[in-house]
Amino acid sequence: MIQSSIYADEHEAFRQSVRTFLDKEVVPHFPDWEVAGRVPHELFRKLGDLGMLGLRVPSEYGGGGTDSFLYSSVWSEECARAGVSLGGAATHMNLVIPYVVRLGTEEQKQRWLPDMAAGTRMGSIAMTEPGTGSDLAGIRTHARREGEHWRLSGSKTFITGGINADLVVVVARTSEHDNRRIGLSLFVVDTTSAGFSRGRNLEKIGLRATDTAELFFDDVMVPADHLLGEEGQAFRYLAHNLVQERLGIALGSQVSAEKALRITIGYVKDRKAFGQPVSSFQNTKFELAGCHVDLTAGRALLDQAMRAHEAGELTAPEASTVKVYCTEMQNRVIDRCLQLHGGYGFMREFAIARMYTDARISRIYGGTNEVQRVIIAKSLGL
Numbered sequence: 001m002i003q004s005s006i007y008a009d010e011h012e013a014f015r016q017s018v019r020t021f022l023d024k025e026v027v028p029h030f031p032d033w034e035v036a037g038r039v040p041h042e043l044f045r046k047l048g049d050l051g052m053l054g055l056r057v058p059s060e061y062g063g064g065g066t067d068s069f070l071y072s073s074v075w076s077e078e079c080a081r082a083g084v085s086l087g088g089a090a091t092h093m094n095l096v097i098p099y100v101v102r103l104g105t106e107e108q109k110q111r112w113l114p115d116m117a118a119g120t121r122m123g124s125i126a127m128t129e130p131g132t133g134s135d136l137a138g139i140r141t142h143a144r145r146e147g148e149h150w151r152l153s154g155s156k157t158f159i160t161g162g163i164n165a166d167l168v169v170v171v172a173r174t175s176e177h178d179n180r181r182i183g184l185s186l187f188v189v190d191t192t193s194a195g196f197s198r199g200r201n202l203e204k205i206g207l208r209a210t211d212t213a214e215l216f217f218d219d220v221m222v223p224a225d226h227l228l229g230e231e232g233q234a235f236r237y238l239a240h241n242l243v244q245e246r247l248g249i250a251l252g253s254q255v256s257a258e259k260a261l262r263i264t265i266g267y268v269k270d271r272k273a274f275g276q277p278v279s280s281f282q283n284t285k286f287e288l289a290g291c292h293v294d295l296t297a298g299r300a301l302l303d304q305a306m307r308a309h310e311a312g313e314l315t316a317p318e319a320s321t322v323k324v325y326c327t328e329m330q331n332r333v334i335d336r337c338l339q340l341h342g343g344y345g346f347m348r349e350f351a352i353a354r355m356y357t358d359a360r361i362s363r364i365y366g367g368t369n370e371v372q373r374v375i376i377a378k379s380l381g382l
């Protein structure tokens with residue numbers, strides 16, 4: 001089977017504790033959480049106790065103090081192996097915490113990071129709005145300075161983990177410029193603030209145990225010391241952090257497609273048609289061999305990108321390239337695997353059916369694959 005070459009012994013030891021945790025604390029409850037459309041908040045405290053959430057948090061703020069992405073990738077692989085997806089937790093540890101670690105003042109880090117590492121305060125990131133998704137510079141949520149506060153108004157949608165969130169990193173316009181990329185700022189909004197409200201937990205075709213929310217900000221008075229990073233520089237920060245977000249999506253896609261191949265190999269050996277195993281047909285062999293070829297190429301590309309990211313050298317067009325390849329490959333592979341399940345592949349009680357609906361989003365979020373192609377084309381001088 002496809003092997004990654006990037007892990008060391010410490011990552012494999014960590015893998016064992018993640019596997020035990022998922023099998024005990026997540027897998028038995030996951031079907032109920034899919035029905036509920038969210039995971040219980042207590043799960044995050046357990047993840048905090050495991051040391052999972054705070055891996056990237058410096059030790060002086062109660063975390064594991066590693067700057068490596070490889071532990072998060074082990075987590076992602078093990079979630080895929082277990083057939084579960086915990087989008088809120090992934091957003092919190094891979095997206096929100098890195099913003100605070102990288103941009104927070106000493107006082108902000110002390111204020112938020114220990115609770116974020118412990119899982120007592122969970123974070124979401126709110127960029128997308130009902131009127132603008134791909135065109136981030138078109139954000140209309142705005143904040144105006146009033147004394148020691150910012151008055152924040154606007155609405156966001158499709159926010160992963162937004163129902164469970166205690167803190168939301170909100171992108172808002174704080175000044176107007178001809179260059180629309182200037183004048184956006186980041187604010188950490190406490191969800192207990194007056195004027196903050198949540199809309200629906202949106203009903204999705206996949207990733208059903210992950211809450212996805214509409215959020216409303218109606219003259220929320222955000223304390224001035226909740227501004228994260230420099231005023232007006234959010235676009236630059238987002239562009240920087242989206243590199244890792246896209247790599248994470250590519251990884252999730254790769255590992256779920258690898259799992260699809262594994263379970264399909266098992267299925268076609270068991271299932272009989274015309275008195276023989278489905279695996280005996282040449283079409284089945286060729287389809288699955290084709291999936292293996294796709295996955296092997298994806299793994300090589302991903303390992304190369306992860307190495308570059310660990311060295312701090314992964315560029316935006318490279319991250320876009322690996323996101324496009326792995327997410328489109330995931331959709332191809334899972335579709336072929338589902339076909340080999342026949343009608344059972346269309347039944348949600350079969351893992352492959354849930355993987356099919358879960359996979360569709362990977363070409364859309366983190367910036368659609370069309371937006372990734374725009375970035376790649378620009379790097380080609382087009």
Ligand SMILES: Cc1cc2nc3c(=O)[nH]c(=O)nc-3n(C[C@H](O)[C@H](O)[C@H](O)COP(=O)(O)OP(=O)(O)OC[C@H]3O[C@@H](n4cnc5c(N)ncnc54)[C@H](O)[C@@H]3O)c2cc1C
Nearest residue numbers: 125126127128132133134158159160364365366367368370
């Ligand atoms: C399950 C889920 C979770 C999400 N989680 C979050 C989150 O946590 N935080 C957050 O901020 N957002 C989140 N999003 C939002 C997501 O990032 C956006 O949906 C995505 O960026 C696309 O924006 P849009 O939906 O407004 O589509 P639009 O921007 O309206 O795009 C519509 C179509 O036009 C195409 N298009 C747009 N611009 C171009 C162009 N220049 N060239 C060619 N084609 C183009 C797009 O590719 C797409 O096919 C999430 C979305 C979903 C569905």
